Amino acid sequence: MGEGMPTMLYDHGAVPICRAERGGRVESVHLGHAVVVGPDGVREAWGDPSAAIFPRSSCKMFQALPMLEAGLDPGPERLALACASHDGAAIHTGRVGAWMRDLGLSDDDFRCGAHEPKDRAARDALIRSGEGPRQVHNNCSGKHAGFLAMTKHLGAGPDYVDPGHPLQRAVRAAFEEVTGEESPGYGIDGCSAPNFVCTLEGLARGAMRFATAREGDARGRAMIAAREAMMRHPDLVAGEGRACTVLMRATSEPVALKTGAEGVFLAILPGRGLGVAVKAADGATRAAESAVAEILVRLGALDPAHPGARAFRDPVQRNWRGIETGRIAPAL
Amino acid sequence: MGEGMPTMLYDHGAVPICRAERGGRVESVHLGHAVVVGPDGVREAWGDPSAAIFPRSSCKMFQALPMLEAGLDPGPERLALACASHDGAAIHTGRVGAWMRDLGLSDDDFRCGAHEPKDRAARDALIRSGEGPRQVHNNCSGKHAGFLAMTKHLGAGPDYVDPGHPLQRAVRAAFEEVTGEESPGYGIDGCSAPNFVCTLEGLARGAMRFATAREGDARGRAMIAAREAMMRHPDLVAGEGRACTVLMRATSEPVALKTGAEGVFLAILPGRGLGVAVKAADGATRAAESAVAEILVRLGALDPAHPGARAFRDPVQRNWRGIETGRIAPAL
Numbered sequence: 001m002g003e004g005m006p007t008m009l010y011d012h013g014a015v016p017i018c019r020a021e022r023g024g025r026v027e028s029v030h031l032g033h034a035v036v037v038g039p040d041g042v043r044e045a046w047g048d049p050s051a052a053i054f055p056r057s058s059c060k061m062f063q064a065l066p067m068l069e070a071g072l073d074p075g076p077e078r079l080a081l082a083c084a085s086h087d088g089a090a091i092h093t094g095r096v097g098a099w100m101r102d103l104g105l106s107d108d109d110f111r112c113g114a115h116e117p118k119d120r121a122a123r124d125a126l127i128r129s130g131e132g133p134r135q136v137h138n139n140c141s142g143k144h145a146g147f148l149a150m151t152k153h154l155g156a157g158p159d160y161v162d163p164g165h166p167l168q169r170a171v172r173a174a175f176e177e178v179t180g181e182e183s184p185g186y187g188i189d190g191c192s193a194p195n196f197v198c199t200l201e202g203l204a205r206g207a208m209r210f211a212t213a214r215e216g217d218a219r220g221r222a223m224i225a226a227r228e229a230m231m232r233h234p235d236l237v238a239g240e241g242r243a244c245t246v247l248m249r250a251t252s253e254p255v256a257l258k259t260g261a262e263g264v265f266l267a268i269l270p271g272r273g274l275g276v277a278v279k280a281a282d283g284a285t286r287a288a289e290s291a292v293a294e295i296l297v298r299l300g301a302l303d304p305a306h307p308g309a310r311a312f313r314d315p316v317q318r319n320w321r322g323i324e325t326g327r328i329a330p331a332l
Numbered sequence: 333m334g335e336g337m338p339t340m341l342y343d344h345g346a347v348p349i350c351r352a353e354r355g356g357r358v359e360s361v362h363l364g365h366a367v368v369v370g371p372d373g374v375r376e377a378w379g380d381p382s383a384a385i386f387p388r389s390s391c392k393m394f395q396a397l398p399m400l401e402a403g404l405d406p407g408p409e410r411l412a413l414a415c416a417s418h419d420g421a422a423i424h425t426g427r428v429g430a431w432m433r434d435l436g437l438s439d440d441d442f443r444c445g446a447h448e449p450k451d452r453a454a455r456d457a458l459i460r461s462g463e464g465p466r467q468v469h470n471n472c473s474g475k476h477a478g479f480l481a482m483t484k485h486l487g488a489g490p491d492y493v494d495p496g497h498p499l500q501r502a503v504r505a506a507f508e509e510v511t512g513e514e515s516p517g518y519g520i521d522g523c524s525a526p527n528f529v530c531t532l533e534g535l536a537r538g539a540m541r542f543a544t545a546r547e548g549d550a551r552g553r554a555m556i557a558a559r560e561a562m563m564r565h566p567d568l569v570a571g572e573g574r575a576c577t578v579l580m581r582a583t584s585e586p587v588a589l590k591t592g593a594e595g596v597f598l599a600i601l602p603g604r605g606l607g608v609a610v611k612a613a614d615g616a617t618r619a620a621e622s623a624v625a626e627i628l629v630r631l632g633a634l635d636p637a638h639p640g641a642r643a644f645r646d647p648v649q650r651n652w653r654g655i656e657t658g659r660i661a662p663a664l
Contacts, residue, residue, distance in 0.1 A: 014361075020594065020615055023519025025529065027386050028594050028615030029346075031363070054359050113652025127459045138652060187355025188657045197357065262352065262360050282614040283352055283360030320445025320470060325520045 014281040015047045015332075018290040020317070022326035030287030032263065032280040034295060034332065037204040039212055039273055046332050049201035053279045054187055056195055057085045058260030060143050061226040061268075062178050062206055063193075066170035067150040068222035074099065074149065076225075080233035081142030083226055085259060087239025088117025088137040095236070097136050099145045103152055110135035111161045112144045112191040119239055140191035142236075147193070163194040172196055177219075178206040190261060200277050203266060207275025210256070210268045227268050230256040243289040243312050250308025251301050257292065259285070265292035269301060286328060290314065294330040346613040347379045347664075350622040352649070354658035362619030364595065364612040366627060366664065369536040371544055371605055378664050381533035385611045386519055388527055389417045390592030392475050393558040393600075394510050394538055395525075398502035399482040400554035406431065406481065411561035412568040413474030417591060419571025420449025420469040427568070429468050431477045435484055442467035443493045444476045444523040451571055472523035474568075479525070495526040504528055509551075510538040522593060532609050535598060539607025542588070542600045559600050562588040575621040575644050582640025583633050589624065591617070597624035601633060618660060622646065626662040 014031035021027060033047030042049060055062075060083045067074075067082070074082065078099050086092035100106065114133045117123050126133060135141060144160075151160040151167050160167045163186060172194070176183055179202035189195040198206075213223035230237050234248035237258065243265075244257045256268040263280025265288040276295050280287035293313035296302035302309050310316075317326045346363035353359060365379030374381060387394075392415045399406075399414070406414065410431050418424035432438065446465045449455045458465060467473060476492075483492040483499050492499045495518060504526070508515055511534035521527040530538075545555035562569050566580035569590065575597075576589045588600040595612025597620040608627050612619035625645035628634035634641050642648075649658045 022386055022527075023517060023529075025384070025386075025517065025519065027519070028613060030614050052357070054354055054357075111653070113654075115652050124459050127456050185355060185357065187357065187359070188651065188655055190651045190657070192651055192653050192655055195354075197355075281360060282362050282616055282619075284614055284616065287614075319520065319522045319524055320447050321443070321524050322445075323520055323524055325522070 013048045017046065017278070017280060018287050018294075018331050019329045020286075020326065021329055022317070027326065029331070030280050030282060030284050032278060032287060032291060033200050034278045034291055035201050035204045035276070036295065036299070037201060037208045037275045039208065042201060043274065049204070050199050051279065052184065052197050053200055053203065053264065054195050054197060054262065055203050055266070056189060056260030056262055056264050057140065058258045058264040058266040058277070059175065059203065059206065060084065060258060061210060061230065061256070062175050063143060063171050064146055064226055065174040065178070065219065065222050066167065067146050067153070068225055069174075069218045070150060070153055072149055072153055074146065076229040076232050077236060078142070078145070079226060079229035080236040082146035083230050083258065084142045084237045085139040086142060086236065087119040087122070087242065088139065089119035089122050089239055091235060092142070092239070093117070093122070093136045096141045096145050100136070100148070103145070103149055105148055107134045107136055109148060109158065110138070110141060110144050111159065112138040112140045114138060138191060143193075144191065161192045161194070168194055178209055179203060180205050200279050204275040204277035207266050207268045207277060208273065209275070211270045211275055212273045227256040227270060230258070246308045246311055247293060247296070247302070250306045251296060252303055253301050255296065255301055259288065263288040265289065267292055267296065269299065272299065272301070274299065290328050290330055291332060294332050345380045346383075349378065349610070349612060350619050350626075350663050351661045352618075352658065353661055354649070359658065361663070362612050362614060362616050364610060364619060364623060365532050366610045366623055367533050367536045367608070368627065368631070369533060369540045369607045371540065374533060375606065381536070382531050383611065384516065384529050385532055385535065385596065386527050386529060386594065387535050387598070388521060388592030388594055388596050389472065390590045390596040390598040390609070391507065391535065391538065392416065392590060393542060393562065393588070394507050395475060395503050396478055396558055397506040397510070397551065397554050398499065399478050399485070400557055401506075401550045402482060402485055404481055404485055406478065408561040408564050409568060410474070410477070411558060412565035414478035415558055415562050415590065416474045416569045417471040418474060418568065419451040419454070419574065420471065421451035421454050421571055423567060424474065424571070425449070425454070425468045428473045428477050432468070432480070435477070435481055437480055439466045439468055441480060441490065442470070442473060442476050443491065444470040444472045446470060470523060475525075476523065493524045493526070500526055510541055511535060512537050532611050536607040536609035539598050539600045539609060540605065541607070543602045543607055544605045559588040559602060562590070578640045578643055579625060579628070579634070582638045583628060584635060585633050587628065587633055591620065595620040597621065599624055599628065601631065604631065604633070606631065622660050622662055623664060626664050
């Protein structure tokens with residue numbers, strides 16, 4: 001953890017990935033890095049694909065591999081939730097809660113912490129009930145239910161987010177194999193799990209491996225199961241109105257998409273055998289969303305005129321009275 | 333509005349202003365511009381102080397000048413609210429609502445639009461009541477009450493946010509005089525009022541003029557009234573836990589501070605006759621907050637060990653279980 005000097009992202013030649021415009025002028029600019037990887041290596045890159053990043057929640061499908069490769073099959077809905085950063089809507093918390101009950105576990109067994117659901121209806125219902133949020137409302141609770149399923153399978157101790165826990169050692173091994181890199185270290189994520197460092201290219205390489213997976217071995221079957229679960233249940237991977245959900249519904253071919261905090265986005269394109277990774281150097285979600293949508297358009301997997309594309313690639317910005325004030329403009 | 337080509341902020345040599353670190357590594361980097369202006373001109377600058385920006389809410393005290401110079405005296409509490417981006421807590425909405433009633437106006441006379449209060453208690457009470465937010469909850473409602481007071485004084489029409497309205501023409505004139513620049517245009521702000529473009533140096537020059545104002549004329553008296561009202565009522569300018577409020581309470585000398593959307597911050601230092609302006613090029617609030625606090629520390633107006641300084645200059649980042657995950661590190 002924290003070996004050596006901090007990586008200086010801005011020394012890595014980050015380039016403009018999108019602009020926020022107001023009144024026809026540029027108000028803010030987002031710099032970042034992006035890369036498209038195929039089986040033969042880097043197809044296209046913006047900025048520096050060797051920049052070291054925390055993939056954050058974008059790599060949840062990597063973290064699900066030990067569970068799947070051990071032969072645990074939660075089914076597509078729970079698997080989509082294991083790969084999700086969900087809104088805490090009833091469709092999410094109901095399914096995660098049922099999974100926990102099936103495991104014989106309760107909300108207290110989570111180690112992700114509690115926060116308010118992003119879903120407005122769920123949030124308002126919780127506030128009206130007078131109850132505080134529970135850990136099942138945490139956007140990572142599906143991943144943690146998967147972690148707990150694997151922990152139970154391993155017969156390991158309850159502190160499954162400890163980097164030395166057998167589960168996290170297995171996650172690190174899978175992460176390094178999939179990215180093709182030895183991780184130089186980790187940070188603690190918002191949900192308390194270790195989040196391993198990789199290069200942006202390594203993250204896209206992992207996505208490419210999910211895109212090109214074959215049924216021939218346990219890893220290939222696990223990768224296919226994860227990407228198919230995500231593509232089948234876009235509403236479980238995030239929530240109504242969220243980028244992952246909206247863009248997965250908008251693409252003209254099946255694509256698995258996953259956001260990560262601090263401006264990360266990952267795309268798995270099975271039809272083309274490609275993996276994509278984006279990192280906004282400043283950590284801005286709006287920039288990563290716009291850039292991944294722009295790359296999907298460039299690859300021919302997303303119609304820029306589709307309302308779902310418009311909502312994230314180049315969204316019109318409106319104020320509290322609905323008046324158009326500007327737009328986000330792709331700049332790759 | 334939108335004359336000419338968009339200004340390219342990233343061509344202006346933005347420099348790192350702070351970093352977000354996780355596990356001892358840099359996770360994200362914010363670039364930006366900052367400048368300290370005294371009566372004799374620029375004292376110190378980072379990046380390019382000639383960058384054209386939208387000052388957004390950081391210039392609310394400029395927008396209050398026509399009302400004050402016309403002889404309207406709302407008193408310090410209402411004047412602080414006219415210069416505020418408030419949280420919609422009861423201390424804010426109660427006072428703004430009373431001001432509106434004194435003007436013989438109702439919530440429908442606002443043109444700022446409605447949004448949920450940021451203040452948690454006010455938000456939860458509203459949700460439990462089953463009522464939607466009203467325009468008085470808008471963080472700009474105090475500014476708009478001031479706009480309406482001046483509109484009434486002018487005997488002008490109800491659409492006081494129209495750029496051709498006598499109020500907005502007066503605001504533009506005051507803005508250009510205070511910044512010392514002819515504004516090249518405007519955008520529509522989140523609250524529907526026109527927001528005039530200036531350089532970052534122009535914004536800091538305006539702040540310096542508030543810092544060095546004398547009682548000798550109407551403008552000087554207006555500037556002193558506005559800055560003194562802000563410094564006397566930091567809780568009305570933003571809200572509990574917010575940067576403006578916390579930092580104004582933390583400084584070792586009276587300072588008036590004001591945030592603006594998209595990473596803008598302004599500081600008025602009457603004891604030193606200085607004005608400060610910050611713009612995070614990517615629009616990040618956390619970056620502008622860290623940078624303005626860092627500049628206050630460098631100027632000797634803020635003890636870096638004060639809990640209020642720690643909360644914004646170099647805050648420890650914690651996750652949902654309270655575990656330390658990293659920090660924001662100043663990089664000016």
